[in-house]
Every structure is written in C-alpha cells, then in structure tokens.
Amino acid sequence: MKEKIHIPTMSELAANNQQAEVLFWVGCAGSFDDRAQKITKAIVKILHSAKVSFAILGQEETCTGDPAKRAGNEFLFQMQAFTNVQTLNAYGVKKIVTACPHCFNTLKNEYPALGGNYDVIHHTVFINQLLIEGKFSIKGGAFQGKKITYHDSCYLGRANGIYEAPRDLIEKLDAEFIEMKRCKSKGFCCGAGGAQLFKEAESGRSEVNQSRAKEAMNTGASIVAANCPFCTTMMRDGLKENDSSAQVKDIAELIAEANDL
Amino acid sequence: MFIWSQIIFILCFLLAIFFFVRNVGRIRKNISLGQDINRSDNKKARWKQMGRVALGQGKMTTRPIAGILHIVIYTGFILINIEVLEILLDGFFGTHRLFLPYLGQFYGVLIGFFEVLALLVFVACILFLTRRFVSKISRFHSAEMKGWPTKDASYILLIEIVLMVALITMNASDHILLHHFNPPISSRISVLFANLSSADLALIERTAWWFHIVGIFAFLNYLPFSKHFHIIMAFPNTWYASLESSGKIGHMESIDNEVKMMFAPEQANPNIAPPESFGAKDVNNLAWTSIMGAYACTECGRCTDSCPQNQTGKKLSPRKIMMDVRDRAEELGTFQRQNPEKENDGKSLHDYISQEELMACNTCNACVEACPVLINPLEIIVEMRRFKIMEASQAPSEWNGMFSNIENNGAPWQFSPADRDQWTKDLEE
Structure with missing residues (x-):
C-alpha cells in the first residue's frame, strides 16, 4: 500500500487559520466519474510528491456551468458562476489548478467578467512549471519502447493556445512520440464539447469520437495521451468500438505511473 | 468624336x-440591423490584426x-x-x-x-x-x-x-x-x-x-x-474581430442583474428592466459584427471542412450558418425598406437554420480557427441556442435533465453533492 495522502479542504484550512497556495479544482468528472477519478488521484499524487501546498473545495465545489452555457442556458451558467465566485472569493483564492480544460477555460476566461479573477492553470501546464522550477522530476524508463500519441483537447488547444506544455511532459517519458495528422490548432474534437456528451448525437455517417479514435489508431500508438476527462471517455469508447487495444491515459496518469506514485 | x-x-x-x-x-x-457591441478598443492591436490577416493574407497558406x-x-x-x-x-x-x-x-x-x-x-x-x-x-x-x-x-x-x-x-x-x-x-x-x-x-x-x-x-x-x-469586407471584419481567446463566450449582461436579484438583491440595479427576450431569434438579435462576418464570407468552406460534426456526416455546416445569416439579413433588410411601417415579415433566422444543425455543435472552435478572415460562426450558433433554450424551451430532453442536475446537484449528472469528495477516501485510508 502506498503512502496515505490527506487532502485538506479550504474550509478545513480556514478553520485552522491556514491557507493553501493552490486550489485544486477537481471538476465534476474528476469528482464523480470512476474513470476520471483516477486522473484526479494521479494529479493529487503529483502535487503531493512535489510538496505543493494545495487544498480542494470538497463538497463546496459545484459545476462551473460550462455545459449549461455552451448548451445555451446562460441563466443557469450565471447562477453557477455567482455561487462559485462567492465561494472562491470568500476563501481569498488566488491560484487555481484545474484537472479539466473546460473548467480551466470557464474559470480563466469567463469568470473575470462576473467578479472572479484568479490565476488559473491547467494541470499539464502546472506540472510542467514544477519541472522547470526543479520541484518535481519525471523518471524515464517506464514507457521506453512504447509509442504515444497525443490528443489536443479543443479547450486547452484552440481555445487557449496551449500546445507545448503537454508535449514537453510527454517527451520526458522517454517513449516514442508520434503526432496525429490533425494536431495542435487543427486538432479534431473528441465529440464531447458543447454539451454533446450529455445528449445523443444527431444522425450522420459516423460518430466524432469514432473518427478521432481511428486517426489515433492509424499512428500505431499503444497509448493515447489526453488532458481532459471528457476526451478520455470519448476516446476510450471510440477505441473500444474499433477493437483497438490502445489505452487512453491522461498525461498526469502517465507521469504518476512513470514515477511509480 | x-x-x-x-x-x-x-x-x-x-x-x-x-x-x-x-x-x-x-x-x-x-x-446595422444587428445589435450594438463595442469592438473599437485596443486600436493598435486591431490594425495589426487586419494587417497580418487581411492585408498580409496571414492565414491563407495553412x-x-x-x-x-x-x-x-x-x-x-x-x-x-x-x-x-x-x-x-x-x-x-x-x-x-x-x-x-x-x-x-x-x-x-x-x-x-x-x-x-x-x-x-x-x-x-x-x-x-x-x-x-x-x-x-x-x-x-x-x-x-x-x-x-x-x-x-x-x-x-x-x-x-x-x-x-x-x-x-x-x-x-x-x-x-x-x-x-x-x-x-x-x-x-x-x-x-x-x-x-x-x-x-x-x-x-x-x-x-x-x-x-x-x-x-x-x-x-x-x-x-x-x-x-x-475582397472589401475582409478588411473591416479582421479589424473588428475579437481579440480575446477564442474559448471565451461573452456573458449576457441582461442576465447579470436577474441573477443578482435572486442571489444578492442588494447588488442588483432595480432600475434595469428585465430582458425582453433571450438569445437570437432573428438576425437583428445578433451582434452587428456577426452580420458583417456573413458579408465577409467567400464560402471557401475551410470551416465546414474542419467541423467535426460536418465531417462525420451531420447536417451542421458553419459555412451554411454564415450564408443563411447573409441571406436572411438581405431578406429582412429588403422587407423593412419596402414596408417602413412594419418591423418584421413574420419569418426568422430559425426558418433558415434548423434545430438539428444548432444542437450538433461541439463549440470546438475548429471553424473559427479555420477561417482566413476571422469570421466566427460559433458566436451565432451560441446566440441561437440561447433562444432555443431560454426563450423557446426547445432543449433536447437529455439537456433538460443535465440542466436540472446542475441546478439541484451542482453537477451535470445525478450524483449527490455530499459524494463529491468520496474519491479522497482512497488516498487517505
């Protein structure tokens, strides 16, 4: 059994007159979805191992409102935003690390106009910063000889122009890295965004995640690296339906695995 | 002679x-049938953007x-x-x-x-x-x-x-x-x-x-x-295009006050009347920059060619969205000139763009990224979705479920908020 990690909540710290440097925003998928919980735990292990002072909101966290907003329900979005901004401001939160690019985009780009101004960082960028600052290092070896491809999520990539930090992290794994044909700003959606995850797709020739999964399979990679819990789900399903044995892993999971965390 | x-x-x-x-x-x-929005800030960056993208053809060679x-x-x-x-x-x-x-x-x-x-x-x-x-x-x-x-x-x-x-x-x-x-x-x-x-x-x-x-x-x-x-509209369109990260979808100020009335009445402005309608029913509910975008479109189809929904055979085509906005603006404009006493011909943009098209969008920004003259079909789709959801109550039933989950449980799925931190147990024990 590995080391026990205690994950403090903001309210717990506040009760002891303490504050964390970083709020880890887990997100709904990372909190409730079995598959995404593994990503959450990997991020926690990395933060813990790099001795980052962090806390979560715990039961005080609620949906950022991203799926509601993108579905067109601005009213519900602003209700969520109002509640979250009040909570975050009450704790004096300054820096937020998110596990999900949708939460990241909403907190970073859409909350400022509603009174929420924070330094918001996606976990891949944050882990890369930890590396650069020498607070953390990645052990190569575990993935030697393996082929990894990377799926750019729309909300980290095109929406926020973050293409390099995740790739820098993958490079450190000592695996063979191979790009898909449509990558970076031309990356092809997994099919989940815009609240599509929450409804049946319209009828067409094929499904978006199938199309993307096939593209990933064409690289011959045995691991598809991702940065988003929704992409992870969509790509996993797409690969499964195409009888591929390739695995989808969040970059945080790959790093935790490499470091045997 | x-x-x-x-x-x-x-x-x-x-x-x-x-x-x-x-x-x-x-x-x-x-x-100018469209709604006023201010896109005249940061002029220096705007001239630069126009110089790079329109004059310099900066996005063409992708x-x-x-x-x-x-x-x-x-x-x-x-x-x-x-x-x-x-x-x-x-x-x-x-x-x-x-x-x-x-x-x-x-x-x-x-x-x-x-x-x-x-x-x-x-x-x-x-x-x-x-x-x-x-x-x-x-x-x-x-x-x-x-x-x-x-x-x-x-x-x-x-x-x-x-x-x-x-x-x-x-x-x-x-x-x-x-x-x-x-x-x-x-x-x-x-x-x-x-x-x-x-x-x-x-x-x-x-x-x-x-x-x-x-x-x-x-x-x-x-x-x-x-x-x-x-060849003309590419210039103003790149000048007035958003300078912000494409992930940001602007918030509706009309709703700000409503939400404050509910949660924090002391912060609300009692003099602001509640909004008459939400989202875009017709072209005149769109920002004027969206209609300008329609006139800047040369139907090259790079947007549609990179749209994940279109490429998997769905009806949604960002290029068609722009063409429809233009055609409807022409129709409504002509009607208003011929019938100065009337405001509307009884038709709307939703007669051109179907529910099926609107609901399919992944908001992935591929169309926005692909456009060589910085047209944004996504802004139009979101405005029209807002009308469908908040005004016409035509959300797909699964979305209504998702909305009520967010409202009641703080998550898009039906989980109890008390279980949000259950995952920590595995690490702490």
Missing part, C-alpha cells in the same frame, strides 16, 4: 460609382495550394490596379497611355511586371476552376453550394479570366502600334496580329480597352451581390 468618348467614359464611371455606393449602403444598413493561388490573384488584383489607374485617367482626359512619356524605359518594365501578374492570375483562375469542377474537392460540392453559390464562384473566376485576356489583347495590339515598350507576354501574342492593318489594330486595341474598363465597372457592381464582396 474625341470629346464624345470622354463623355461616355465619364458617364460610365459615374454610373458605376453611383450604383456601387448605393448597394454598399444597402449592405451597410443590413449589417492550406498551401489554395493559399498560394489566392495570394497570386490577390497580388495581381492589387498591383494591376496601378495600370487601371492609368486607364481611368486616359478615359477622363482623352489621353493614351498617360504615364508612358513620364516613365520612359521604366514604363515597359512596369507593364511587363503587370503582364506577368496577369498571366499568373489567368493560370491561378484556371487552376481554381479545375480544383472546383475537375478535381471535385468535396467542400465545394456540399448541399449549401448547389445552385447560385457554385454559379457565383464560376462567374467570378470566368470574369477574371476574361479581364486578363482583354488586358493582354490591348497590350498586344498596342505593342505593334506604339513600339515604345516591349511587354514580355503580349509581345509574343502580337504575332497573331502581325498581318493586320493599323486601323484593324487600333480597333482591336480600343475594343479591348473599353471591354476591359467597362468590364471592371460591371464587376465592381457585381461585388455587392456576390461572395466576392469579401
């Missing part, structure tokens, strides 16, 4: 300008073949206008090759340069036609391209070919008549005219001259009825 040709020319010129300005005014009115061919035609269009300026001045003053005596040897170099450009434009247009009709590149043959859009595209390319042929023919005959300059392309073609008398040559030269300049006047007046209007 001499004076008559000048009068006819000036008349043609004035008519061309008159009708062009009138039609641009029509489009301007249609664009698709290298179309990009390079386009830059050839664009450069040709801009620079050959210097020769058109001479033609205009000749027309006004009844002169012939006004710049020749002033420029001497350099005149030949200049005309030679224009001729090379004209030849390149000619070749590029042929290649564009080939791509469209022989290689049958799929994005030129999707549903929204049937009929007028495909004809429009062919007319533009054919007109450009004809104009270039007229320009070269004019120079070829004049080369024999004048002997003052030695144009590289037309001097080779003038071999065809070697046996003609001076009178015949002069007739060919004059015919080609008139055909070329009247053709330009006519083409100018074709623009406001064509996708080719993008």
Whole structure:
C-alpha cells in the first residue's frame, strides 16, 4: 500500500487559520466519474510528491456551468458562476489548478467578467512549471519502447493556445512520440464539447469520437495521451468500438505511473 | 468624336460609382440591423490584426495550394490596379497611355511586371476552376453550394479570366502600334496580329480597352451581390474581430442583474428592466459584427471542412450558418425598406437554420480557427441556442435533465453533492 495522502479542504484550512497556495479544482468528472477519478488521484499524487501546498473545495465545489452555457442556458451558467465566485472569493483564492480544460477555460476566461479573477492553470501546464522550477522530476524508463500519441483537447488547444506544455511532459517519458495528422490548432474534437456528451448525437455517417479514435489508431500508438476527462471517455469508447487495444491515459496518469506514485 | 468618348467614359464611371455606393449602403444598413457591441478598443492591436490577416493574407497558406493561388490573384488584383489607374485617367482626359512619356524605359518594365501578374492570375483562375469542377474537392460540392453559390464562384473566376485576356489583347495590339515598350507576354501574342492593318489594330486595341474598363465597372457592381464582396469586407471584419481567446463566450449582461436579484438583491440595479427576450431569434438579435462576418464570407468552406460534426456526416455546416445569416439579413433588410411601417415579415433566422444543425455543435472552435478572415460562426450558433433554450424551451430532453442536475446537484449528472469528495477516501485510508 502506498503512502496515505490527506487532502485538506479550504474550509478545513480556514478553520485552522491556514491557507493553501493552490486550489485544486477537481471538476465534476474528476469528482464523480470512476474513470476520471483516477486522473484526479494521479494529479493529487503529483502535487503531493512535489510538496505543493494545495487544498480542494470538497463538497463546496459545484459545476462551473460550462455545459449549461455552451448548451445555451446562460441563466443557469450565471447562477453557477455567482455561487462559485462567492465561494472562491470568500476563501481569498488566488491560484487555481484545474484537472479539466473546460473548467480551466470557464474559470480563466469567463469568470473575470462576473467578479472572479484568479490565476488559473491547467494541470499539464502546472506540472510542467514544477519541472522547470526543479520541484518535481519525471523518471524515464517506464514507457521506453512504447509509442504515444497525443490528443489536443479543443479547450486547452484552440481555445487557449496551449500546445507545448503537454508535449514537453510527454517527451520526458522517454517513449516514442508520434503526432496525429490533425494536431495542435487543427486538432479534431473528441465529440464531447458543447454539451454533446450529455445528449445523443444527431444522425450522420459516423460518430466524432469514432473518427478521432481511428486517426489515433492509424499512428500505431499503444497509448493515447489526453488532458481532459471528457476526451478520455470519448476516446476510450471510440477505441473500444474499433477493437483497438490502445489505452487512453491522461498525461498526469502517465507521469504518476512513470514515477511509480 | 474625341470629346464624345470622354463623355461616355465619364458617364460610365459615374454610373458605376453611383450604383456601387448605393448597394454598399444597402449592405451597410443590413449589417446595422444587428445589435450594438463595442469592438473599437485596443486600436493598435486591431490594425495589426487586419494587417497580418487581411492585408498580409496571414492565414491563407495553412492550406498551401489554395493559399498560394489566392495570394497570386490577390497580388495581381492589387498591383494591376496601378495600370487601371492609368486607364481611368486616359478615359477622363482623352489621353493614351498617360504615364508612358513620364516613365520612359521604366514604363515597359512596369507593364511587363503587370503582364506577368496577369498571366499568373489567368493560370491561378484556371487552376481554381479545375480544383472546383475537375478535381471535385468535396467542400465545394456540399448541399449549401448547389445552385447560385457554385454559379457565383464560376462567374467570378470566368470574369477574371476574361479581364486578363482583354488586358493582354490591348497590350498586344498596342505593342505593334506604339513600339515604345516591349511587354514580355503580349509581345509574343502580337504575332497573331502581325498581318493586320493599323486601323484593324487600333480597333482591336480600343475594343479591348473599353471591354476591359467597362468590364471592371460591371464587376465592381457585381461585388455587392456576390461572395466576392469579401475582397472589401475582409478588411473591416479582421479589424473588428475579437481579440480575446477564442474559448471565451461573452456573458449576457441582461442576465447579470436577474441573477443578482435572486442571489444578492442588494447588488442588483432595480432600475434595469428585465430582458425582453433571450438569445437570437432573428438576425437583428445578433451582434452587428456577426452580420458583417456573413458579408465577409467567400464560402471557401475551410470551416465546414474542419467541423467535426460536418465531417462525420451531420447536417451542421458553419459555412451554411454564415450564408443563411447573409441571406436572411438581405431578406429582412429588403422587407423593412419596402414596408417602413412594419418591423418584421413574420419569418426568422430559425426558418433558415434548423434545430438539428444548432444542437450538433461541439463549440470546438475548429471553424473559427479555420477561417482566413476571422469570421466566427460559433458566436451565432451560441446566440441561437440561447433562444432555443431560454426563450423557446426547445432543449433536447437529455439537456433538460443535465440542466436540472446542475441546478439541484451542482453537477451535470445525478450524483449527490455530499459524494463529491468520496474519491479522497482512497488516498487517505
């Protein structure tokens, strides 16, 4: 059994007159979805191992409102935003690390106009910063000889122009890295965004995640690296339906695995 | 006789300008059907953006073949206008090759340069036609391209070919008549005219001259009825395009106050009336920049070609969204001009764009990224979704479930908020 990690909540710290440097925003998928919980735990292990002072909101966290907003329900979005901004401001939160690019985009780009101004960082960028600052290092070896491809999520990539930090992290794994044909700003959606995850797709020739999964399979990679819990789900399903044995892993999971965390 | 040709020319010129300005005014009115938004901040960054994307064709070469061919035609269009300026001045003053005596040897170099450009434009247009009709590149043959859009595209390319042929023919005959300059392309073609008398040559030269300049006047007046209007609208559209990260979807200020009324009445402004309606039912509910985008669209289809939903065979096509906005703006604008006492013809943008199309969007920004002139179809889709959801209550039932989960459980799924931190147990025990 590995080391026990205690994950403090903001309210717990506040009760002891303490504050964390970083709020880890887990997100709904990372909190409730079995598959995404593994990503959450990997991020926690990395933060813990790099001795980052962090806390979560715990039961005080609620949906950022991203799926509601993108579905067109601005009213519900602003209700969520109002509640979250009040909570975050009450704790004096300054820096937020998110596990999900949708939460990241909403907190970073859409909350400022509603009174929420924070330094918001996606976990891949944050882990890369930890590396650069020498607070953390990645052990190569575990993935030697393996082929990894990377799926750019729309909300980290095109929406926020973050293409390099995740790739820098993958490079450190000592695996063979191979790009898909449509990558970076031309990356092809997994099919989940815009609240599509929450409804049946319209009828067409094929499904978006199938199309993307096939593209990933064409690289011959045995691991598809991702940065988003929704992409992870969509790509996993797409690969499964195409009888591929390739695995989808969040970059945080790959790093935790490499470091045997 | 001499004076008559000048009068006819000036008349043609004035008519061309008159009708062009009138039609641009029509489009301007249609664009201003949209809602006011302020996109005039940070002017320095805006000039830079326009310089890079429109003037500098900064996004064209992400698709290298179309990009390079386009830059050839664009450069040709801009620079050959210097020769058109001479033609205009000749027309006004009844002169012939006004710049020749002033420029001497350099005149030949200049005309030679224009001729090379004209030849390149000619070749590029042929290649564009080939791509469209022989290689049958799929994005030129999707549903929204049937009929007028495909004809429009062919007319533009054919007109450009004809104009270039007229320009070269004019120079070829004049080369024999004048002997003052030695144009590289037309001097080779003038071999065809070697046996003609001076009178015949002069007739060919004059015919080609008139055909070329009247053709330009006519083409100018074709623009406001064509996708080719993008050559003008690309500039304001890139200037006014959002400077913010494309992930940001603007919030609705009208809702701010409503939410504050519910949660924190002390922060709310009691003088603000509740919004009359939510989202976009029609083009006049869109931001004016969205309608301008529709007029800047040249239907190249890069957006549709990169749309994940379209590429997997769904009905959604960002290009069609832009074409529909333009067509509806034209329809509503015309109706309002003909019926000044009425506001609406009883139709709406939703008669053009279906629920099926709107609900399919992944908000992935691929269309926004793909557009070479910074048009944003996503803003329109979101505004129309807002109408569907908040005004017309036409959400797919699964979305209604998702909404109520968020509202009641703080997550899009039906989990208890008390279980949100259950995952920590595995690490703590």
